[in-house]
Structures are given as C-alpha cells and as structure tokens.
Amino acid sequence: MGFKSLCAALLGVLLATGAQAQTVEFRGGGVLVSQSNICDQYNWGRAGEHTYANFRFRPAGVGDNSPDERLTVFFNYYAMSLGVSGKLNKVFKNAQSVYIGSIAYEAQTTARVKVTSRQPATISGTTDWVRLVGEIRNFDDLQGCTMTFEASLFKRP
Numbered sequence: 001m002g003f004k005s006l007c008a009a010l011l012g013v014l015l016a017t018g019a020q021a022q023t024v025e026f027r028g029g030g031v032l033v034s035q036s037n038i039c040d041q042y043n044w045g046r047a048g049e050h051t052y053a054n055f056r057f058r059p060a061g062v063g064d065n066s067p068d069e070r071l072t073v074f075f076n077y078y079a080m081s082l083g084v085s086g087k088l089n090k091v092f093k094n095a096q097s098v099y100i101g102s103i104a105y106e107a108q109t110t111a112r113v114k115v116t117s118r119q120p121a122t123i124s125g126t127t128d129w130v131r132l133v134g135e136i137r138n139f140d141d142l143q144g145c146t147m148t149f150e151a152s153l154f155k156r157p
Contacts, residue, residue, distance in 0.1 A: 030151030
C-alpha cells in the first residue's frame, strides 16, 4: 500500500471514529437536604439541614450510554454512585450503590432513588444542561436516612 493510500485509509478511520456516538455525561453542583433526624446520627444534619455536593449524571440510552442511569454524588473526601435499571422517574427504584472514601465498598442497605423533576424532560446528545430534583432513601447506606436533592448539571465537553 502506497503512502497516499495509507494516509487516505487512516483519515477514513479517524473520520469514522469521530462520527461515532460518545458517552454523554453531565456534571455540576447541587444540594442535598436531610429529611429525617436519623441522618443527623451519622453527621449528615438534622431534618431541614443541607449539604452541598458535586454531581455527575449519565442519562440512559443517550450516545453510547447504557440503558441504565447513574447518578454520582461527590463530597470533599467521599463519593457515592447510584445506578438504576432504566430511567429515573417519579417512582422509587432500587439502586446499586457503590461508595468510596478511604476504601471502596458496596452498600449493605438498598438505596432507593426517584427523580420528581427532570428538565428538560427528554435528554438527547445535543442537550447542554439538565436540572434534576429527587429523593434518595437509605442515603449513605443508612437505613431510614432520607435526603432530597436538587442539582444543575452541564454537559461535559
């Protein structure tokens, strides 16, 4: 194969690769608000108190994303990732929960997550921002600790 043919083939591969779908992820910040005093026993605040956090969100079926959704919450020295089958909606769903601090571990208590408001309602590969409002039960692997959350996220480059 000549040099020009090789360059043309390489260019074709590069162009085809660039046209493929990509993982679509949104990143931003938000607030969690304790809804039960049980959370206070573990230093998450009394009912009504809030905690700021960074969020990541991978919507189901957009770009190369899986058909499941994942919401990850980052604190200063700790993170929790919640994955659900299908899309988050107004009905609580069991979440596969993974936590990392000084060690990584899988939750012993089933977290339940719902999203009560999603703007825009339909997310596509061209969506630039997302606003999520929802609730997490058994937050941080704590039976009975409930947090509401509100996050504003922008599509990562």
